[in-house]
Amino acid sequence: MGLLQKGQWVDQWYDTGNSGGEFRRQDSRFRSWLTPDGNAGPNGEPGFKAEKGRYHLYVSLACPWAHRALIFRRIKQLQNYIDVTVVDPVMLKNGWEMKDPLYGLDFLYQLYLKADSSYEGRVTVPVLWDKQTQTIVSNESSEIIRMFNTAFNALTGNTIDYYPDTLHERINALNERVYDTINNGVYRAGFATTQEAYENAYHSLFNSLDWVEGLLARQRYLGGGQLTEADWRLFTTLIRFDAVYFGHFKTNRQLLADYPAISGYVRELYQIPGVSDTVSFEHIKTHYYASHVMINPTGIIPVGPAQDFTAAHGREGIGENS
Numbered sequence: 590m591g592l593l594q595k596g597q598w599v600d601q602w603y604d605t606g607n608s609g610g611e612f613r614r615q616d617s618r619f620r621s622w623l624t625p626d627g628n629a630g631p632n633g634e635p636g637f638k639a640e641k642g643r644y645h646l647y648v649s650l651a652c653p654w655a656h657r658a659l660i661f662r663r664i665k666q667l668q669n670y671i672d673v674t675v676v677d678p679v680m681l682k683n684g685w686e687m688k689d690p691l692y693g694l695d696f697l698y699q700l701y702l703k704a705d706s707s708y709e710g711r712v713t714v715p716v717l718w719d720k721q722t723q724t725i726v727s728n729e730s731s732e733i734i735r736m737f738n739t740a741f742n743a744l745t746g747n748t749i750d751y752y753p754d755t756l757h758e759r760i761n762a763l764n765e766r767v768y769d770t771i772n773n774g775v776y777r778a779g780f781a782t783t784q785e786a787y788e789n790a791y792h793s794l795f796n797s798l799d800w801v802e803g804l805l806a807r808q809r810y811l812g813g814g815q816l817t818e819a820d821w822r823l824f825t826t827l828i829r830f831d832a833v834y835f836g837h838f839k840t841n842r843q844l845l846a847d848y849p850a851i852s853g854y855v856r857e858l859y860q861i862p863g864v865s866d867t868v869s870f871e872h873i874k875t876h877y878y879a880s881h882v883m884i885n886p887t888g889i890i891p892v893g894p895a896q897d898f899t900a901a902h903g904r905e906g907i908g909e910n911s
């Protein structure tokens with residue numbers, strides 16, 4: 590675990606010294622957009638044109654943020670348009686390691702330096718790479734999934750919209766709470782270095798999970814009757830919860846298996862065609878338990894829990910009469 594400083598890789602755990610023991614996630618720095626025609630994206634910067642075979646996605650199968658991008662690649666049928674490299678599950682002193690098919694690199698930080706030799710900061714997945722200009726288009730998963738949602742529609746013919754105009758406000762509000770308290774909330778609990786910071790994260794996490802359970806008892810998806818990006822953003826945290834966060838990050842008031850609506854919902858999303866192919870519990874468990882030596886110094890990877898995401902989800906008809 591480390592970061593780039595002055596063109597050099599430095600092995601360093603997260604610094605929580607100036608934030609009262611609280612883990613603060615660094616903002617992503619590469620924020621360009623893929624667009625159908627290469628015109629500027631929402632942030633006004635020059636865009637990158639959606640083209641078959643031009644872009645490459647670097648992911649970790651362990652990482653919930655990278656997982657979002659992988660799911661959108663699958664559900665938007667982009668497999669023949671964008672190739673993928675999966676980094677090694679264990680991330681230690683050199684950061685993410687890989688067998689890079691494009692340039693023969695060994696470490697993800699080398700790709701960041703190739704894009705920008707003056708880049709400073711953490712080296713994270715996912716990375717959406719442009720082979721043509723040899724740079725990073727984006728390393729921000731929330732924006733990569735928005736690009737995948739629409740940029741290739743004319744090429745693939747897949748026009749399913751996970752961020753429909755009519756639901757923007759609702760989805761944005763859901764995303765904000767889910768990001769702060771659940772997606773990033775589990776990390777704020779797990780990476781806290783003071784009791785207070787951990788407990789704050791723990792309580793806001795379970796307040797939000799109780800709220801999600803209430804919503805999902807009444808309606809099929811987070812935004813109502815329609816599956817949206819808000820569901821996929823939540824799903825990648827939920828699927829890891831009982832196997833990793835509950836124990837490793839000490840978010841252990843209860844298992845998700847003990848929330849009836851949430852657990853049926855996770856099974857439903859897991860069973861959507863193609864999604865299970867994006868889930869690797871081997872990478873998920875190996876990564877967290879073997880990489881975070883500060884939290885789990887023995888590196889022992891738990892054998893359990895026994896889980897069956899293929900069991901009947903029972904979500905048909907939820908919310909239909911309301």
Ligand SMILES: N[C@@H](CCC(=O)N[C@@H](CS)C(=O)NCC(=O)O)C(=O)O
Pocket residue numbers: 590591616617649651652653654655711712713714715728729730731
């Ligand atoms: N905001 C980023 C966060 C990505 C992120 O933090 N990825 C983690 C893996 S789950 C990572 O690569 N961490 C390496 C590090 O922080 O050094 C996104 O959503 O794309």
